[in-house]
Amino acid sequence: MTHFPQPHPTRRASRVQLGDSVLAAIRLEDGRRTKANLQTISVTGGLLRIAQSLAQGDFVEVAFQTQSGPVHGMAEVLSPMRNMPDGVLQPFRFVALEDDDHRRLRSSLDHVAMRNSLGMKSGAFTTNRSGPF
Numbered sequence: 001m002t003h004f005p006q007p008h009p010t011r012r013a014s015r016v017q018l019g020d021s022v023l024a025a026i027r028l029e030d031g032r033r034t035k036a037n038l039q040t041i042s043v044t045g046g047l048l049r050i051a052q053s054l055a056q057g058d059f060v061e062v063a064f065q066t067q068s069g070p071v072h073g074m075a076e077v078l079s080p081m082r083n084m085p086d087g088v089l090q091p092f093r094f095v096a097l098e099d100d101d102h103r104r105l106r107s108s109l110d111h112v113a114m115r116n117s118l119g120m121k122s123g124a125f126t127t128n129r130s131g132p133f
Contacts, residue, residue: 060077061075
């Protein structure tokens with residue numbers, strides 16, 4: 001069954017800052033593929049550092065690796081936030097995740113939150129690996 005992440009109307013989803021350590025594979029609507037670094041992630045979306053900005057409103061597939069396994073979902077591209085010397089920061093929101101992908105994402109985010117509360121560094125997201133495509 002597919003999960004459709006819904007933002008809570010009064011509370012923002014917790015975000016995990018990843019820096020440039022997690023590689024994400026992106027498949028565009030026309031079938032082209034590109035890679036990006038996943039900067040921030042939550043159960044409702046994330047922020048990519050990508051070489052070229054994507055068009056606001058485009059739908060893409062996003063895949064990345066976590067300690068709990070791969071996460072693969074459909075996302076809507078939001079308006080680019082900031083141009084950087086090596087690309088652009090591009091937010092996205094998940095529009096559909098399979099239940100297993102949602103479970104793996106939530107488990108990884110919970111793992112990071114727990115380790116952060118204990119003052120420990122987390123390895124919940126696997127560094128420099130792309131998703132299934």
